[in-house]
Amino acid sequence: MLAAMPPTPAPRPDRPGPPVRDRGDACPGALRLHSAADGSLARVRLPAGDLTVRQAHALADAADRLGDGRLSLTSRGNVELRGLPDDCGQDLTALLADAGLLPSVRHERIRNVLASPLAGLDRHTPSDVRLWARSLDALLCASEPARALSGRFLFVLDDGRGDVAGLGGDVTLLAESARRAPADTAYAPGAASGYGALLRVGDERAVLRIAADDVPRAALTAAEVFLAAAAERGNGAWRVRELPAARPLTAREVARALRAAGITAEYADPSDPGPVVPYADATAPGAVEGPDGRRAIVVLAPLGRLSVAQWRLLAGIADDDGHGALRLTPWRGIVVPGLPTALAARRLTDLAAAGLVTDPDSPWRRVTACTGLPGCAKSRRDVRSDAAAALSAGRPVPADGSEVPVGLPVHWSGCERRCGHPHGAWIDALATAEGYRTTAVGPNCPPPPPVSRETPRAGTVSRETAAPAPVSRETPPPPGAPPSAPAPSPSTPQPTNPRPQ
Template sequence: MPPSPSTRSQAAAPPRRDRGDACPGALRLHQAADGHLARIRLPAGDLTVRQATALADAADLLGDGHLSLTSRGNAELRGLAEDCGARLATLLRDAGLLPSERHERIRNILASPLAGLDRHTPSDVRRWARELDALLCASESATALSGRFLFVLDDGRGDVAALGGDVSLLAESAGDGAGPAGSALLRVGDDPAALRIAGPDAPRAALTAAEAFLTAAAASGSGAWRVRELPDGHGLTARDVAGALRSAGIEAAYVAEPPAPATRTSPPYADSAAPGIVEGPDGDRALSVLAPLGRLTVAQWRLLTAIADADGSGALRLTPWRGIVLPGLPAATAPDRLAELSAAGLITDPASPWHRLGACTGRPGCAKSRTDVRADATAAVATGTTVPAEAPTGSPPSGVPVSPVGVPVSPAGVPVYWSGCERRCGHPHGTWVDVLATAEGYRVALVDPDTAPTAAPAPARTAAPPAP
């Protein structure tokens, strides 16, 4: 959901961009301290077995033997040689992962990972994601979007609605009591208002809203990459987009106070695809697993791919919580397969201390990091203790597990994120525990969008691309 007015009022003034964003892609490699980095956009996190195999081959043949998962459900390859770009492009192209090379960095589409897989919601948003991706790749104007511009498609459960979309679609059903079956609410940036549109129009409406942003950004002269960066007087609201939709022949009803999504996750900060077995509506099962700190070996990745091929539907879904969902397993084999993945080092239990624990790349992969945050987070998991009730002001709240040096591991229900510098690349949205490496050691603070943040994340600098 949009941040509270108190949070918006404390935000820094929007930056003025004098150049395009430097986000890496599959074809534009980024020079990191551990070699070159490629970021492969996977709309809605969807992968076929063939495509997943191609990524494993690329990591094996060209990279460091690992795959990284991002908070936008994309995949990264690290440790790439400077001259491997052509070979990588060929691998990805042959697997169907580059439908349009001119659009490959703007295919940032998040969708609810469990849509159509559990007993709660239909799979409409997954279809919308495919249709939106096709529209993006066919749009000449969309090539002007930043590699950071984000589309979010929520199936109505509220799991991805709050993940910072520039254009968000929230599916409605007849049971919501607010709109007709198959309708959607379209939101723009942090505007609390929304537009109700017919479900079949949702993908085209999302693209139209993005094109309206490009028009507003050009008129502002700010070079804004995202809706929230538009300066005062040039912002984009639901009312502005309503006019663009009418011009495109799309009917839209203005909703000043849209209903909140019917969140079905518990506790409040839980992701919908928590590790474990997901029971489907037709007796099928899905397996949901997490990668420790979002990093998998090629062997772990190939095991996931083999299970998806042999027992599943032949597909994998990456989640914005750096996890993987394998749909379509028979109920009889799902427990054994989950145990197999656990034995391979993947997170399969929501009670695991690794659940909701994240970290940026840190050293040695990032030269800007002050320390090896991943090694420190791993040590904290191994030696976790609890903060005493009389912990001094500024320390984590009582009951939060911490390492002996006072750094939290994973408080119940609240994500913890370790950052090697003030950029805090890939940090969570909503409420989270910020573990920041400073020259004096780690500084720990609770970031809450509904109150004044204890340690608000610094805005990303234009010179360095964050890892979302």
């Protein structure tokens, strides 16, 4: 069904009030590398998660020639390269620029645009919002004021199925069809002909109805209104939710700016769910039937990491059998569009044999983890090895005896920052000095108590749950589990790690 605007996303645990920012954000990019414990880290922004085969091979070349031979997928559909040497900047820039991955070096960290991964690919797709995403990206790269946006500021374009609308966007646009809009609403023909969108800023309850052709420009205008509000409020906010609670950014302010820019903006009912339509689930691996009779296949990367060989296999399938493109999802998955029906099942079998998740019932589907040791010096544990060990033992959470809701995503974190955690309700497996503490996180759950920030001591017996033994590189995975789950080789941790996005 066409989704109503979702409720306010759950906040990060232990989150204080709005911060006062006296500096710019430290988010890494493709040009501004971050020094991590396992080498330098680059984050390559991919608006809407879109990649051509040529661009995919360029990223594989960068990981192979300059990095640790792996590619990490983030919760914003971007790619991180780790283990880079400190002096790789010139070579990395040349690789990415030659592939068209750096359309504007001055804007590369602000190109944070999420879009519904299956837009245009399933039989009942409402709107191909990815066309809006491309237009928005072009507007961002041409905007001088937009350069002041934080590397954490997020645009979200949902095609109406509701899959990404609840992922914490600063500017969220939910596509709606002409069937759902009022009868007197006029939509100009264009990239998403017959559709408009509901615009929301941050957690504001009021939403604005925008005509189809105005959607990209409205999104950029809303971001520029935020920049003006952040400067006027004086707390240096990086994101809409960081503005003072007593002076939030309102739909009224945005509507006024939109109308001044010649964009029609009308208040709309955010709770109207619209007509019921059976959309495909973009979070589930498998094959998706398209409107043209072809198939898109969706796979997940265990804990969000792929080897260069796995990545090149996906690019090869896209090139040989598909439309020559890949789409990355915010659930650390990859979509390969345009396969002939007869080939889809065979290619899923090939990808499963290569260690990727293709079964919608796989326990790996609902488990994520931060970088952990050895890549992040702030982490108390090698959380990826611990998560893999728990899954090998048939459980997605540490065995601490806690009663936690069944079916929620589980995120393993090495410290209180909980980098890369899910939105909404989830299970927090947090490393402590004694082992792990497991709690449910969500809008109706009390925040977990603070934990000691001590470094874990060798031989400690947990009073919460003892950390599981790490999985050896030689340990075979359990039946049905991907073989690519073992943790990376150890190195000496030194600097800190940024929050993955």
